[in-house]
Amino acid sequence: MILDSFDIKSLIRPVIDFPKPGVIFRDITPLFQSPRALRLVADTFAQRYVEADFTHIGAMDARGFLIGSIIAYQLNKPLILFRKQGKLPADVLAEGYQTEYGEAFLEVHADSLCEGDSVLMFDDLIATGGTLIAAANLVRRMGAQIFEAAAIIDLPELGGSQRLQAMGIPTFCLTQFALTEK
Template sequence: MIFDEFTIKTLIRPVPDFPTPGVVFRDITPLLQSPKALRMVADSLIQRYVESDFTHIGALDARGFIIGSIIAYELNKPLILFRKKGKLPADVLVESYQSEYGEAFLEVHADSLCEGDSVLLLDDLIATGGTFIAAAQLVRRMGAQIYEAAAIIDLPELGGSQKLQDMGIPTYTLTAFELKER
């Protein structure tokens, strides 16, 4: 199946003033409801990473779990969950970060990774980069490295992709929206 960025972009619903006034939330629900579009997204990521040399998929809470689980299954890689605070049952490592909405916390099971592991981080979008940066810090605290940070959507004006690249973390997204795009 050929990737069609236009189709993908038309299935990402802009929701003005959510969750706070002035924010345009990029809702991937319509994309997930289209079997063709979801397959297009998954196939594009699978093709990109099928011969790549990393050991784990790291999925970011919560929409990253959807695409991360598909890619982990298809590439036969272990799936690591990066969750919001208080959601994991065993010993965890915690990292605070600033999101576009304020301070938040990300957790991962402390025994998820070992030195020498390499992780592909996946989420639905890169905005300010806070969640990806927190996940990257957690990965590094366990002695592992980041292979790449990937998402369906980039919001380049918010600077997240640039922050990740400045940290030495390559980024990849399927599409991007400028803030003025409604």
């Protein structure tokens, strides 16, 4: 893996008590402010998936758009946007899910995928897995399949990766943090 000699965790800023008291938010903006780090992250994902057999890349609103769009460009794959409710202009499919902070809805254009398509899904972080599970449900409703769920960060104590794997969805993350790790 390209990132083996690079300390990606040093460029993920912990923000204490955001968005609510007791939460340590994992801010990836410093990683994106480092051209070298961004290139290493993108190249690591691209190297992993360059010969993989999937048809589309799905990116989660909003930070998943950052890495998902880069990888879609690098691998010459169509990009599917999974958006928060009310952000897409055409006919949509919607799926409700629980977040760490409450209930939300995820939407995708209803004509984004066809039966037989296979989607590599990207988000910045896997916490409870709610967003990626909602996206997986939407993908399956369109007759397509999930190839894998990928993220920069995993928070394994919140169980999202395990929930995805229990649904038959493999996961891949570049790094992980314990909930209390600063």
